[in-house]
Amino acid sequence: MATLSILVLIALFAATLVPGFDLGLAALAAAFLLGLAAGVPADTVTGFFPGDFFVLIVGVTALFAAAQLNGTLDWLLDLLLRLVGGRTVLIVLVPFVVGAVLTALGTLPAAATAIVSPIALGFAARYRISPLVAAVLGITGIISGLLSPLAVYGVTARELSTKLGIGLPGSAPVTFLFGGLLTGVVVCAAWLVVGTRNGAVPPGRVSAPSTATGYATAGPSAAERGTPVTSPAGRAPGSGTATAVSTAPEATRERLGARALTVLCLLTVVVLSVGFDMNVGYLGLTGALVLQVALRLPAGAIVSRIPWNVVLLIGGLLTYVGLMQHLGAFKKISDLLQVEGAPMLSLLVLCYIAGVTSFAASSIAVFVTAMPLLPPLVADGVSPVGGVLALALASVLVDINPLGITGGLILGAAEPSARPRLFRQLLAYGSASIVVAPAFAWLAFGWW
Numbered sequence: 001m002a003t004l005s006i007l008v009l010i011a012l013f014a015a016t017l018v019p020g021f022d023l024g025l026a027a028l029a030a031a032f033l034l035g036l037a038a039g040v041p042a043d044t045v046t047g048f049f050p051g052d053f054f055v056l057i058v059g060v061t062a063l064f065a066a067a068q069l070n071g072t073l074d075w076l077l078d079l080l081l082r083l084v085g086g087r088t089v090l091i092v093l094v095p096f097v098v099g100a101v102l103t104a105l106g107t108l109p110a111a112a113t114a115i116v117s118p119i120a121l122g123f124a125a126r127y128r129i130s131p132l133v134a135a136v137l138g139i140t141g142i143i144s145g146l147l148s149p150l151a152v153y154g155v156t157a158r159e160l161s162t163k164l165g166i167g168l169p170g171s172a173p174v175t176f177l178f179g180g181l182l183t184g185v186v187v188c189a190a191w192l193v194v195g196t197r198n199g200a201v202p203p204g205r206v207s208a209p210s211t212a213t214g215y216a217t218a219g220p221s222a223a224e225r226g227t228p229v230t231s232p233a234g235r236a237p238g239s240g241t242a243t244a245v246s247t248a249p250e251a252t253r254e255r256l257g258a259r260a261l262t263v264l265c266l267l268t269v270v271v272l273s274v275g276f277d278m279n280v281g282y283l284g285l286t287g288a289l290v291l292q293v294a295l296r297l298p299a300g301a302i303v304s305r306i307p308w309n310v311v312l313l314i315g316g317l318l319t320y321v322g323l324m325q326h327l328g329a330f331k332k333i334s335d336l337l338q339v340e341g342a343p344m345l346s347l348l349v350l351c352y353i354a355g356v357t358s359f360a361a362s363s364i365a366v367f368v369t370a371m372p373l374l375p376p377l378v379a380d381g382v383s384p385v386g387g388v389l390a391l392a393l394a395s396v397l398v399d400i401n402p403l404g405i406t407g408g409l410i411l412g413a414a415e416p417s418a419r420p421r422l423f424r425q426l427l428a429y430g431s432a433s434i435v436v437a438p439a440f441a442w443l444a445f446g447w448w
Contacts, residue, residue, distance in 0.1 A: 001038040002329040008034060009324065009369070013357055023365065024309065027316035031323050038327060048322025049315055052281070056155060057311050059284030060106040063269065065305035066291040069298075071255070072262035073115075089192065092129060092137055092201055095120035096188055099141030100181070104148035105270065106280060109364075109399075110307055112142045113406050117413040124414075131418050132425045133195045135410045137188055139400045144184025146396060147176040147389070150273060150280055152364060153396070157388050160371045166384045179389045179445055183397070258295050265291060310364075317365045321372065330372040343380035347387055347446055350377070351394035351438035358395045359434055362405075367395040386448035390441045397437035401430025 008030050015021045035045040067073045095116045102112040120138035124131040146153040154176050161168050195201035265287040273280045292299055324330060339345040350373055358366045370391055378384045399406045402423050407430075414422050 001034070002324075002327045002332050004037070005034055005320075005324045005327050005329045006333060009320070009329075012320075013366075016362075022309075022312070023362065024312035024314070024316035027320040028312075031316070031320040034320075034327075035323060038323075040323065040326065044326075045319065045323055048319045048326070050318040050322075052159065053156070053314055053318060054311060055279070055281035055285070057108065057152065057281070057314065058306055059281035059286075059288070060150075060152075061108055061111060061284075061306045062288035062302050063265065063284040063291075064107050064111065065302045066288045066295075066297055067262050067266065068305070069301055070258045070262060070291065070295050072259045075259055076263075089196070089201065091123055091127060092134065092192070092195075093188075095123070095134065095138030096141035096144070096184070099138050099143075100145040100184065102145065103142050103151050104145030104177070105266065106148075106150040106152070106284070108152055108307060108310060109142055109146065109396075110310060110405050110409075113139065113409045116142060117409045121410070121413040121415070125418075129201055130195060131414050131422050132429070133191055133201060135414075135422070135426070136191055136400055136429065139406060139410070140184050140187045140191075143393075143396050143399065144181050144188075145177075147180035147392060149173040149177065150270065153367065153392055155280065156364065156368065157371075157392055160368065161384065161388060164372055164375050166375055166378050166388065168384055168388070172385050172388075175385050175448065176389060176392075179448065180393070183393055183441075183444070261294060262291060313362055313365060314368070317362075318368055321369055325372060333373055335376075343377045343382045344442075344446060346377050346380075347382050347390060348439070348442045350374070351390055351442045351446075354391055354395045355398050355434055355438035359398050359401060359430060363395045363399055367392055370395070383446070383448055386446045389445040389448060393441035393445065394438040397441065398430060398433045400426060400433065402426040 012023060012026055012030060015026065016023055031045050031048070032042065034040075035042060064073065098119065099112055099116040102115060103109060107115075116138040117135070120134040121131055123129055124134035145151055147157065148154050149158075154173060157176060158168065158173065160166075161172075192201065269280065269283045269287050272278045272283055288302060291297060292302055339349070350370060354366050354370045357369075371388075374382075374384075374387050374391065378387055400410075401407050402411060407426055410426065411419050411423060
């Protein structure tokens with residue numbers, strides 16, 4: 001049964017190449033069927049479902065959905081854009097910074113990519129910047145923040161390490177964050193040097209736009225211009241039924257109040273989760289509820305923005321992985337991967353397995369699946385912090401390719417005329433990253 005569970009897992013990842021195949025749904029079905037074959041009761045299989053991860057993802061994404069619905073997230077992005085003026089190099093760095101901040105605060109990579117990609121590719125079209133450079137810098141920023149104490153990868157790394165018996169020191173969250181940021185800065189600096197030398201990033205200054213390309217900044221609203229705001233039905237004030245009219249000062253006060261409350265909720269979640277070790281997911285749910293009630297946001301709009309496909313993916317895979325652990329599959333895999341007397345070489349093999357698999361599959365899914373293989377290597381002398389960090393970065397550094405969600409969002413945000421060439425460039429970059437990224441992650445962080 002342990003061997004069969006391994007073969008089924010390989011088949012599940014291979015099936016992700018089939019259009020329309022849902023890995024999360026298939027993983028839940030596979031866990032049920034494998035449980036039947038192995039004589040494991042359905043209740044036991046259900047017990048492997050990760051309720052803590054469910055709360056984490058739903059809570060964090062609900063909070064940011066509320067922040068986006070009331071316009072605060074766009075306001076924060078617009079504020080950041082205005083700070084850079086017309087400096088081209090700084091404009092290119094905006095998607096990097098935005099991506100790093102978003103994921104460091106807990107935004108899921110897919111959600112952050114959906115926000116960053118239009119900004120990065122919009123800048124590329126407006127300022128004649130290479131779409132590939134803009135896309136790589138934006139996604140590299142997202143990768144930079146993925147291992148923060150609030151991010152899904154950072155939380156996953158700590159909680160799985162605890163469950164698997166990998167003893168992490170108290171400084172591990174800071175080390176994870178520093179390692180991710182250092183990696184992002186190195187990649188970003190390399191691309192900026194190459195881009196400025198070959199003309200992919202034009203030097204000098206350009207005129208700063210009045211609106212930011214890539215997300216809705218429609219200019220002053222009717223209220224800001226002093227124009228009365230009519231009801232949704234379009235009736236003007238005094239046309240029969242009483243209609244609420246918002247004057248410019250009232251609308252401005254409401255908007256400022258919504259922004260202040262949202263920023264306060266975001267800061268509260270950060271302080272309580274980092275400073276007092278409170279559950280990020282439940283804090284996010286509470287903050288989203290406060291914003292929904294206080295600002296009268298549509299509850300359905302918040303719920304619809306939660307990435308349920310990601311929830312299903314992680315929930316299904318972790319349920320299946322829990323069953324595999326129950327059957328002893330990971331002990332068998334670790335025995336096969338271990339290079340006798342060379343735990344660091346075994347870690348390198350594991351990093352390459354993670355990198356190759358992540359190229360076409362979900363990186364978080366691969367990371368979660370590969371983590372149970374680390375404890376034997378740590379027991380043989382591999383640094384627990386370095387092993388987790390190397391494995392996590394080996395899983396995410398290959399994300400910039402056109403075959404996954406990230407690539408699809410990048411191509412969708414690019415101009416239609418630029419998509420064929422950008423597809424080929426992303427495919428070449430992703431293929432090269434399979435060779436380089438795992439070795440880089442292992443060499444740079446395996447010994448930490």
